[in-house]
Amino acid sequence: MLLVLSEEHKEHLAFLPQVDAAVVAEFGRIALEFLRRGPSPKVYEGAARKLGFPVETVQHGVEGLMFLMTESSKLMISEVDFRDSVLVLGFNEELNDVLLQLYMQHRSQIRSILSLLPAQMPAYRNLEWRLDVQLASRSLRQQVVPMVTMRLLLAKGDGVHGEHSARVVQTDPATLLHLISTLEASLAAMKTNHARRILRNIK
Numbered sequence: 001m002l003l004v005l006s007e008e009h010k011e012h013l014a015f016l017p018q019v020d021a022a023v024v025a026e027f028g029r030i031a032l033e034f035l036r037r038g039p040s041p042k043v044y045e046g047a048a049r050k051l052g053f054p055v056e057t058v059q060h061g062v063e064g065l066m067f068l069m070t071e072s073s074k075l076m077i078s079e080v081d082f083r084d085s086v087l088v089l090g091f092n093e094e095l096n097d098v099l100l101q102l103y104m105q106h107r108s109q110i111r112s113i114l115s116l117l118p119a120q121m122p123a124y125r126n127l128e129w130r131l132d133v134q135l136a137s138r139s140l141r142q143q144v145v146p147m148v149t150m151r152l153l154l155a156k157g158d159g160v161h162g163e164h165s166a167r168v169v170q171t172d173p174a175t176l177l178h179l180i181s182t183l184e185a186s187l188a189a190m191k192t193n194h195a196r197r198i199l200r201n202i203k
Contacts, residue, residue: 003072003085008191010089012064015057017091021098023051024065028102031066035113065102072103073110122154122165146173 005013016024030043041055044062048055072082082103086096127150134145149170156163171179 002081003068003075003077005068005085005088009064009067012060013068013089015053015061016065017095019051021094024095024098025102027062027065028069028106030062031069032106032109032113034062034066035070035110068099069103069106069110070114073107074114076107076111077103079104122156124152125155125164126153127151128153147171148173148176 016027026047030047033040033043044055044059047062048058051058068086072085077085079100082100083096086099091099129148129150132147132149134143134147136143147170149168152167152169154165154167156165
């Protein structure tokens with residue numbers, strides 16, 4: 001299983017090749033502290049002064065690294081899949097090795113921290129779907145009535161020992177396309193500066 005990184009996360013991690021391996025490891029430590037205790041502006045400011053980067057760049061780098069580590073740990077991505085997942089970042093082999101070492105070293109600890117966080121809504125695990133087409137009925141000998149049946153698999157907790165559930169949904173293609181466009185619009189709205197400011201205030 002590969003981890004899919006959005007363009008935003010790629011941008012947040014883009015400055016890592018500009019620092020050495022020791023700094024990347026330090027960023028990993030800061031990301032763990034972020035996960036345990038929440039964000040710390042003072043830590044970002046201190047790291048930014050030391051490195052000579054803008055505070056926002058350091059903050060985004062730590063947040064991007066935290067996302068990479070936490071999502072990989074949640075999915076228990078293998079060493080090979082982790083390497084394949086970070087290939088899209090275009091980093092050199094040395095930096096990829098440092099990121100892999102960070103992940104392998106802290107994976108168990110990250111999963112332990114995540115398990116202690118407040119209970120969350122069920123998370124997506126898998127989707128099974130089937131397309132049925134009714135071609136005729138007693139009243140109509142020739143007709144095309146497509147219907148999509150989806151079985152959504154959800155999980156609470158760490159996804160391995162957590163609680164699992166399933167939801168079955170049936171819809172026509174037109175409604176499904178409308179749902180997809182609505183969700184895509186919602187995801188696009190989450191990337192706006194206004195939405196980011198609201199999320200920062202909530203945190």
